[in-house]
Amino acid sequence: MEDAVVSIEDKNFYNEPLGIDPVRIAKSAVNNVTRGTLQGGSTLTQQLVKLTVFSTETKDQTFKRKMQEAWLAMRVSQKFSKQQILEFYINKVYLNNGIYGMETGAKYYYGKTLKQLTLPEMAMLAGLPNAPSNYDPYTHPTESKQRRDLVIQAMYDNNKITKAQATEAMNTPISTGLQPYKKVTNSSNTKRIIADPYIKEAITEVKKRGFDPYRDNLKITVNMDYDAQKRLYNIVNTSNYVQFPDSKMQVGATIVNPNNGKVVAMIGGRNLGYVQFGLNRAVQTSRSNGSTMKPILDYGPAIEYLNWSTYHQLDDSAYTYPGTNIALKDWDEQYEGQMSLRKALVNSRNIPAVKALQATGFDKARGFAKKLGIDVKEDEGLQAGIGSGVSSLQGASAYAAFSNGGTYYKPYYVSKIETADGITHNYDKSGKRVMKESTAYMITDVLKGVPQSYATYANISGLHQAGKTGTTNYASEAIASNPALSGTAKDSWYNGYTKNYSISVWTGYDTNQSGVSSTYQSVAGKIYKAEMSYLASQNNSNPNWKKPSSVVAMMISNSSSTTPVVASPSASSSSYTRELFVKGYAPSNPYKSSDYSSSSASGSSSNQVTTNRHSSSSSSESDDENNSTSSSGNTETGTGSNSSQNTNSNSNSSSNTANNNNSGSTGNTGNSSSNTNNGGSTNTGNTGNSNGGTSDNSGSGSDSGTSSGTGNSEGSTGGGATTNGSSSTESAN
Template identity: 50%
Template sequence: MSDNNDQSQSRIARYHGDDGSLQTSGPKRRRPLWRTILYWLLGIILLGILAGGGLFAYYASSAPKITTAQLTSQNSTEILDDSGNVISNLGAQNRTYVHSQDIPTTLKQSVVSIEDRRFYKHHFGIDPMRIISATLANIHGSSLGLQGGSTLTQQLVKLSVFSTAASDRTLKRKSQEAALAYYVEKHYSKDQILEYYINKVYMGNGVYGMATAAKYYYNQPLKKLNYTELAVLAGMPQSPTYYDPVAHPSYAKQRRDTVLRAMYENKVISKQQLTDGLNTPISSGLSVNHTVNGTDSNDKIFDAYLQQVIKEVEKKGYNPYKEGIKVYTNLNMNAQKRLYDIVNTDKYVDFPSDLLQVGVTMTDPQTGAVTAMIGSRKQNVAFGLNRATQTDRSSGSTIKPFMDYGPAIEYKQWPTFKTVQDTKYNYPGTNIQLNDWDQKYQGSLTMRKALVESRNIPAIRTLEAVGLNRATEFMAQNGMKFKSALQYSNGIGAYVSSEQESAAFGAIANGGTYRAPHLVNKVITADGVTHKFDVASHRSMTSATAYMLTDMLKGVPTATWAPGAQIPGLYQAGKTGQSGYPSSVSGIPDGAVMDAWYSGYTQHSSISVWTGYDQPNEPNHYMTTAQLSIAESIYKNLQMYMAQTQSNDNWVRPSSVQVVRHNGVDELAVVGSDWKQYLNEKDQSSSTGSSSSMVSFSSFSRDNNSSSSTSDNAASSRESESNATQGGNNDNSSSNDASSSSSSSNSESNSSSNSESNNSQSSSH
């Protein structure tokens, strides 16, 4: 017994405290590790909730105000010009407002069933149960496309105040959206909220609101539609384009059937109605001859420009048809109106027929801003083929500064007096002979003369010396990329758009910096936030290359080579270009061509013009020698108009370029290059004259409305590709109907995929 007591006492330390009392101590009992971890987790979660709540409150406090006017107004997108004047309201005329008492109950039930089944049960603007349900459904992939996490109230707030761009889907935006949804729920009834939503949603084809959609798609008022037709409308707002019952009937039926099932689950329709509805053809009741309400008659003036603005805005993540935004463009409306008059009236240019088409782009070389664009003439169809951005017509010789001579200066540092050979020549690695437009050889001549006179053989010889890889690189640096590898034949004609050429010549004009062409300056969303966009730009060539190219190209707009583009006293440069017909095409007179171009520039305006027929192989759809100056005349009249408000600045020679006296002419060379090796080369041609000789600008009429005509002497010396029976550039697809091709504004163009043998039947100049 005493042993046990001793053992017990040995396990417990005994001692007397300061007060003489007996004290004992033993091993402390530790807290389980899992409980410690749990406490920490709970603490972290609590802190997270507090921090999240604080952040939510902070963001919500900065939410913009929302008014009845915003909730009831149409989401009209304003398009403004460079002066801030509204030039178009997308969809402004395309809505018929319908009040709650006139909205069929079945439509209300349809919308609630598919968009927010608990709409009448939640009263805070957001629905936590809906959010949790949608999240779980997305995780398990079982939502069947019925509903997302946003309530109808939240969707109304988005449509009224916020942008729908993916880049704007931030925590701050979500917090503000929830706060405003709560505000709307507290200040408006459920019927009012539903009314606003039904009238505001975008329904495709420029149509806003379900009442307008009923008229557009069924040519009936809402009250006359049956439940299957109302189900079609109720399902469209999620994706108006894909659920268009006319354009995409299969997708529209799938969506309608989803709505019908949701209506059945929500006890809106019976089982028999569901079965009948699912068996009803989607085409039932659809109107065949629906039309969008009238648009502004002035839109035809800038139809192509507006078309490209919408594409650019959509590419940036905004939907101009679903959200009310302000789009500030770079459009110079006065210049646009003048350009429209130039190509659509007989005051400036003598067109042979209304079928001859045009594609024109003007950019600011200093910024890359597209200031004017026109994609057709004599066209009344909205958003028709935009020939200013199409890339299926050959550029002819306007490509030579970028594929041939520009790379020669940039990579090989050729001086402007470098001798090039205009002698009998076959494409590299082939027995295909290339000829010039006049079927003659000039022997040895300077690079300057070869470029100004647009000799084909020297151009391809230069390309061969440069190499296709280097030439392709230089083209890409100047905004002209191709899906297929370039061929030697592309050195006298590539498939690019006037928009691409305008920007590329703009890079030469500004001293060697390529700035991507862009139409949109900024976007202001409905919440008042301004979104500005970076413009892609980079050094695409040295200042020496740019200056030397300009100095040579100054020799083109003269009485001899491009009389239609000559503007006495104006410092300008440019390049002509035409593409001829294959020899296999019969009935084409000598000198006739498919395409005629002129691309020219000052320091402030770069303009590229294409002219031709959409179906060039149709009878009489060719351009005669007398008509080749039309492109030049369009350029001249627009450039003269711009010169009235722009300074007339000459280019200043950079320190990297030196003047070399060669054969009595001031030529140019890159400082530090071995240009002396080219001095002894024989040039049998006469000089084209000093490009620095300019007539006093005072002799230039500041508002000359007369059209430019070509003299007989100039016409006889003009480029005429079809006279060359071999060599040059031809795309057999040019015989296709150009009007059926899709207009593309992408940076990638379609290069010719034909072999040189297929490309050898026409020449380019």
């Protein structure tokens, strides 16, 4: 095979100390100038460089490229022996039908090993790389024989075989020894299609680290979980998991590990075919994230900086952005009045969210979001509280900080790069604490209620999880030009997480010709459920979140108004909800620990409680809240008194069961807003993974941001700034 390849491709191969043939290059240059085409001029070493580094398409055969080939060929010749170069070439050439390398070709075409081939069989293989499809013995037997005989003649002219051998070989039919045709599925191409968006981002990251992945002969190790990547690809490209309204609906999705920032999997679109390094909607399309912004810009900062509790009262009533005449509304254009932070966030009410942002201060909230990797522009104003331009990569990474207790890890794809000189560069990300542990836990506790009571299509039985929906609608201008968009969503999101994974999914359309109908606004959550269910099945770990000592859990009476009142130990389960307070800001408790039943200490980070007052047989987090007083005067708008806490002790159980219920822990001073409570939340039963706080008068909810008199229906702020053509709305499915 050596003799055949060298004779037909580069008979002076062993006499080229530089790896190039200056005479052939000069002739090629003359052809390029006089005929406008580039012909010949490549040594075997240059062909190896071309196969390894450059495109082999005719349109890319330029004189500049030929000079680059020559330079690299000289470098290769300095580093490797002729025998090595020839071996590299023989192992790399394409032989049609999805076959690479001469040894593989021998098995495919003749069912033999390379050294078992006859002279005409070897000659046929040696002639294929010049034009693999044109010389295919199955589809072009005549051309294949002509090319084979040309190789045999070259071997004779190069004194590698005798005249008799050449004659006998040329007289052999091209079909002699040829195996029946069989189609080969190229698994590497299939894997490339599945992993393409991830690899695209990994290559970008490698370049940012100062390497050239196309030139530097690197071995790159990425953080991808290929099985998770393949499952995510199948979920969005087949009908086995989720039903899509049509083939044009698109998806962008990212999975990250909350504990280190590693990007686990990523999907940049669906029904794309083999489009190498195409548009990656997971990172390149920054669409308004709707209500998935609320924990990041509205309620997270309010808990962090104002020490708000999950019970903190907000007023869902008519609201106009300050300095404008633009009214903010919800999807149902209704007002639900007084409600807790928990209910407002779970049921995704817009007005309470924007009021929370206003209370914290837009600049301060922007700073909080920026620490989570999301840059909210200053001119967006309060409207950003119900949606701003965010990618699924940013969404998954931001929510990961809530999952892990308040640490942000910048997402990354590449864990290791090995260079040709044997040096290994290892990469990891050190996280940075961006919020208090109490903030992360309290947001998570509230968001547990979303899949359980609001977006139930995303709920996974038995799994400790939290999540948030988000949808945006079209601006009035877009609807005016295309009335079919009325009542549809422009973007539909679901961000969900466990302690092991954080997933953000966007669904929508690339153009303004189509919208997501209410029936299919649940698709994002269903994609999340299908993928997270798979990940959970592959990972036996199902840890629940452990309440930190900086958080106080208390049973609050539904009869409370502006100030939370601790429920009596004898109260019925329908008359109170379990709420969380930052330690030092809980209401005073008139009852002693001994007033409660002995088993009342158990409870999960759920707002559901058992039908037996303060009693449950299951156990979960540990509440270690000893008597202390608040020394902080930085209280939220409202009472803000300081008084001592009582203790409540729970045993910790991080298990795979769903039967964890809340505890009746007690605490001290509290702060609340000045509105009356209109319907506290209550749930009963031993269901787990719930933190609901779902109102007994809810059942559907939304986060629409439609505005009166404008197409920018998420509204504007102070100076009348408007959204960039989209508005936020959300309906429960």
